[in-house]
Amino acid sequence: MKMDPISSLLSYAGKEVVAKTVKEMLRKSKNIDKTLREEFKILGREMRIECPQSIQHYSITFKTKKSRVFSKKQKFNFGKVRRVSLQPIISLQPITDAISYTENGFEINLKRLEQDTLYLLEIEYFIEDRRFIDALINKNVSRESFGDEQYEYWMVAQFKHLNVLKQEFGVIELKDIDFGVDVSVYNDIKMKVPSIFTKQLEVAAKLLSKHHGGRDEQFRLYWQLQHLQRAKYSGEVFQILEQLQDLFLPLTFKRFVDVQKDFHFYDCERGQDFYETLPFPTWPKTMKVISRTDLNFNRPAADGLLIFKRKDLIKNLERIFNKGD
Amino acid sequence: MVGDNMINVYLPNNSLQGSEIPFYLIWQGSENIDLMIIEYPDDIEIKEIYNVSEGNFRIENSILYISKVDVNGYLGIKFVSKLTKPLVKKNIQVKIYKNNQLIYNEVKSIRLFRPEVELYNIPQHISINVLESKNTIKINISDKIKVANSGEGTAVLTLKCLEESQIKKYDPMGIDEFRKKFWNDVEKKIYNLKETYPEYASLLFAFVDFGKNPPVFEKSALAKIKEVFEGLIGAFEENEAFFEEFARIILTSYLKNISIVTELESFLIYLKSVYENKIIFIDAVNVIKVSTTPMKLRTKLYITDFAYNEYKPIDLGDITLISNKEFELPLYALFDFGIINRG
Numbered sequence: 310m311k312m313d314p315i316s317s318l319l320s321y322a323g324k325e326v327v328a329k330t331v332k333e334m335l336r337k338s339k340n341i342d343k344t345l346r347e348e349f350k351i352l353g354r355e356m357r358i359e360c361p362q363s364i365q366h367y368s369i370t371f372k373t374k375k376s377r378v379f380s381k382k383q384k385f386n387f388g389k390v391r392r393v394s395l396q397p398i399i400s401l402q403p404i405t406d407a408i409s410y411t412e413n414g415f416e417i418n419l420k421r422l423e424q425d426t427l428y429l430l431e432i433e434y435f436i437e438d439r440r441f442i443d444a445l446i447n448k449n450v451s452r453e454s455f456g457d458e459q460y461e462y463w464m465v466a467q468f469k470h471l472n473v474l475k476q477e478f479g480v481i482e483l484k485d486i487d488f489g490v491d492v493s494v495y496n497d498i499k500m501k502v503p504s505i506f507t508k509q510l511e512v513a514a515k516l517l518s519k520h521h522g523g524r525d526e527q528f529r530l531y532w533q534l535q536h537l538q539r540a541k542y543s544g545e546v547f548q549i550l551e552q553l554q555d556l557f558l559p560l561t562f563k564r565f566v567d568v569q570k571d572f573h574f575y576d577c578e579r580g581q582d583f584y585e586t587l588p589f590p591t592w593p594k595t596m597k598v599i600s601r602t603d604l605n606f607n608r609p610a611a612d613g614l615l616i617f618k619r620k621d622l623i624k625n626l627e628r629i630f631n632k633g634d
Numbered sequence: 635m636v637g638d639n640m641i642n643v644y645l646p647n648n649s650l651q652g653s654e655i656p657f658y659l660i661w662q663g664s665e666n667i668d669l670m671i672i673e674y675p676d677d678i679e680i681k682e683i684y685n686v687s688e689g690n691f692r693i694e695n696s697i698l699y700i701s702k703v704d705v706n707g708y709l710g711i712k713f714v715s716k717l718t719k720p721l722v723k724k725n726i727q728v729k730i731y732k733n734n735q736l737i738y739n740e741v742k743s744i745r746l747f748r749p750e751v752e753l754y755n756i757p758q759h760i761s762i763n764v765l766e767s768k769n770t771i772k773i774n775i776s777d778k779i780k781v782a783n784s785g786e787g788t789a790v791l792t793l794k795c796l797e798e799s800q801i802k803k804y805d806p807m808g809i810d811e812f813r814k815k816f817w818n819d820v821e822k823k824i825y826n827l828k829e830t831y832p833e834y835a836s837l838l839f840a841f842v843d844f845g846k847n848p849p850v851f852e853k854s855a856l857a858k859i860k861e862v863f864e865g866l867i868g869a870f871e872e873n874e875a876f877f878e879e880f881a882r883i884i885l886t887s888y889l890k891n892i893s894i895v896t897e898l899e900s901f902l903i904y905l906k907s908v909y910e911n912k913i914i915f916i917d918a919v920n921v922i923k924v925s926t927t928p929m930k931l932r933t934k935l936y937i938t939d940f941a942y943n944e945y946k947p948i949d950l951g952d953i954t955l956i957s958n959k960e961f962e963l964p965l966y967a968l969f970d971f972g973i974i975n976r977g
Binding site for chain 1: 644646647648649650653654655656658660680681682683684685686687688704705707708710712745747786787788863867868871872873874901905908909910912914939940941
């Protein structure tokens, strides 16, 4: 179905997805509140959405009555839960045997609760509509950094629809919204690999390959290798390649990036370039840096800055090739 | 009265042309605003407006008028830029009125950049002289195709040999064998994966298709690449189990087919495919066969960038190649991607 320009401009299709999911989330939370109120006094509530796993996380603090509770169990069959935890606020030790899971929700064994005590109940539901996060948040990152001196990449998260989140208890927090930025590393590697090393690689690759030519070609390659063995890096090709590969390990590479403003660093991995036909890049042209941020009703947009400290990477590359100088 | 310091306007400093540009305004929710006017340049258009309902805005001649937002305190816009000159600085002006009085007026600037690939020399004849001594091979090439990128954006280049070309490019190394085996393996496993995740079946098949038949950078292919890659990233984000399964397939197929040679060759290809002035030449692995008989090379250079923009391919015309002996010449050897001053 083709949308008219106004509907597309205001992303109406997404709004329906968001409204439907929020309605479902509220149905569950309101039913939980209603059931709890039958026996307890609710003191506080908080709703948040864990974005990476697409989970609705609802927490309620409530107080048990001074008098004895007569019913044995309270049923909360409002949808399949992912996890439920109940703990007294003072000790924060979960009372695992107070909760039992059912086909369509969970039950609390009221006999396990103390009288006149404050409790924290936390419930997690999967958000079924997988389009929800994308329909609710616009995410943009810079595709490429500008200028040669310092590589900087911007990131922005902003709500597409805010009024659907306006609820009676105020804030619905969206936690850990993921952003992937492709940080270009190819230029620095290319520039720092000495040509003699490239030549050694070429000869080694040809010799090891079954595709090299006849006797003459083989003889020439052996001669070249012999000649190159007198040169630098000889015999170290694989160690050097290994050290280069180490630079792209998340634990190493994270030292070369700094995430600032409303975002924080989460992880990094080898980037996937759309023009590569090997989808598992042995030698990445980019590193994908994952950063995260939070949004809520009172903070409807956030911006972040990722700085790639390329000079530090260059220093490390120089160290690999200048060993023993 | 809303003061300047109570309004936060965000626009990134720079953006690759053809990509989306976020923009937002945040002000104290208690402040009611009568009218917001956002004036933007012709090279940019509005793609989406957030926190505004129908009837509360209008767009006229690249000016957006907003009389009311849904929830006070926030306005979001997603712009998209068009391809224009290689580097331009553009302004977006924000004016805010309260009780018919202008209370805020600010101009935000953004630099829009892209690659700019230019050809400086297309020889009609190239002679290749292969000097073989007992121990070494030296190749002299009489003239080279000189290509440079004077833009700030990275250019991704690929060479397509046309039907009428007597010389065709091909992949001579073990990496091609690896690639074929790898993709055949992936394809087999993807068949099983689509049973578990039928909702991603079309994405998976499109992904394998790109791997087996690398596309040329034409509009339809670029749009498809963008759709598939963004679709896959979206699918990974929404379904972790799918991502894990997918990653396992790629990894096991990779490890099954990789060898030391591939490791070395892939690094060589890597080094030969990138050039100093923001050029990635993805044909670095390919070679052409030259011989003592003059033969015509008829090619087009296809260009794209990190925003999947399509640029007009550059026709390199007829180039006659002749060599003093039959020889496999790396394609990149025909080019000079020398640095030119970008300043």
